[in-house]
Amino acid sequence: MNNMTIQELRKKFVEGSYTPVDALADVKKAIAERDGEVHAYLELFEDADEAAQKAAERYKEEGDDAPPLLGMPIAIKNNILIEGKKTTASSKILENYVATYDATVIAKLREAGAVFVGSTNLDEFAMGTSTENSAFGPTRNPHDVTRVPGGSSGGSAAAVAMGGAVAALGTDTGGSVRQPAAFCGLVGYKPTYGAVSRHGLIAMGSSLDQAGPLTNSVSDAELIHNIIKGDDSMDSTTITDDTYKEVSVKETYRIGVPRHFLQEGLSESVRTVFEDTLKKLEAAGHEIVDVSVPLMEKGLAAYYIVMPAEVSSNLARFDGVRYGLRIEGDDLLSEYHKTRAEGFGAEVKRRILLGTYVLSSGYYDAYYGKAEQVREMMRAELREVFADVDALMLPTTPTPAFKLGAKSDPLSLYLEDIFTVPANLTGVPAISVPAGTVDEDGVALPVGVQCIGPHAGDARVFDLGKKILGE
Amino acid sequence: MKREDIEHLATLARIDLKDEEVASLTDSITSILGYVSDVNAITTEEKPKEVGALYNVMREDEETHEPGQYTEAILNEAPKREGQYIQVKKILGDNE
Known part of the structure; x- marks a missing residue:
């Protein structure tokens, strides 16, 4: 199978x-x-x-x-x-x-x-x-x-x-x-x-x-x-068909590539697979154009403020009272402290503390408030670029799969997300499709390319993905 | 970011930290904050808040299920229960 x-x-x-x-x-x-x-x-x-x-x-x-x-x-x-x-x-x-x-x-x-x-x-x-x-x-x-x-x-x-x-x-x-x-x-x-x-x-x-x-x-x-998919009375952030303007599916697309974003940190092997995919699309009649989305490069910084902030408040519910682990203490407060110390791993604690910091009074404006403003500007930037192109393309990751234990400091792992977080911050749809393999130490490792569409452009993103894979 | 800052954040977040955790979190959080401070280089404009495409929706205040329909299933997940209650440690001291 x-x-x-x-x-x-x-x-x-x-x-x-x-x-x-x-x-x-x-x-x-x-x-x-x-x-x-x-x-x-x-x-x-x-x-x-x-x-x-x-x-x-x-x-x-x-x-x-x-x-x-x-x-x-x-x-x-x-x-x-x-x-x-x-x-x-x-x-x-x-x-x-x-x-x-x-x-x-x-x-x-x-x-x-x-x-x-x-x-x-x-x-x-x-x-x-x-x-x-x-x-x-x-x-x-x-x-x-x-x-x-x-x-x-x-x-x-x-x-x-x-x-x-x-x-x-x-x-x-x-x-x-x-x-x-x-x-x-x-x-x-x-x-x-x-x-x-x-x-x-x-x-x-x-x-x-x-x-x-x-x-x-x-x-x-x-x-x-x-x-x-579909709207749900149990999630008030779900959208309906009327929330966003309808996005069409086309025979050929005008595809924007933010090359300024691909200068640093992208491995040559992934770059080659990405460029080959663009060439094939061009040969199939699609138009590939350079676009400029400078704020996208700041996406990762904004993401590692917004995300831990939301993590710190979402994970406050794990306190050993209603479900999950409870470690006994002298009083209720010490049970919270012990349960969360014992129950959460290192990365979860790091993000909770980071989130607590960026939301704390005195730092809120400089971090969380600022990141939310940047996010709104990123949405505006995307609206502008989608007035010119039908979709954007980026590699999915800077490198193919790395070895276990190769990235031990948190920041180097965070950088893995650099090409994917903009879609989450702005709320637009994105797909990764397997576009080829690269040889590393005698093993063929898969490489993905990413197509990003405007809000509610899910059908268009699937369509472009199918065109890349010849489905 | 100093050790005391991390210890203070841990208190706010209700997490006991071991000494070695404080040390490693002090280093990593300092370096992450250095990276994310990049957002401060962006000139943003203070715009009045607007309602976006998504906004909060309230449901009607009405009965959505039979009383007690989910009580057992939910209470069974509590680490400690007594009858229909979730049991927790005393919150107030003896002299308060």
């Missing part, structure tokens, strides 16, 4: 030549063979067998009328709530937490017939770019197990890349779906902010978080996105 798409599986399921039970068996075989070293999964769900069985029965009855994801083995990042399943966010503070309800995205996937294979590893509370920050041990890249799969949705990416699921769901706050997709040779999608409900996602940066698919094709990503 390795690298099969949902569309290919669907055809076989409807014909009956290969059933959801076969698919789950093959997925489990791949997991048994590879997951010992890859560690993509935190838990495999026992009820997947029954779901696959039922799905197989339904195909016999319903054929092509069956729901679109019926019987598809799908992996779920473990910061998305599935009723009755442990949802740990890869943190000791939630090690034994069992979700009491389904996230909206889970309810929608369930309705569409998906079989949930298991929950996947992530950087603790989705804070990281390598999945080395998990309290339950790192995930490794199936293409080269000495390298990281990216993060924070590294478990979801590795699960699909090793054939341990046909698709997976992740969350993207600053690149956490797109970057691991790029490192693992997959398609990764970050929707327009508000297109997908955040109800039932363990919050990290509420003004940035979106759930998105990791898949083997752009069509698969689009299929899943169209199932999980």
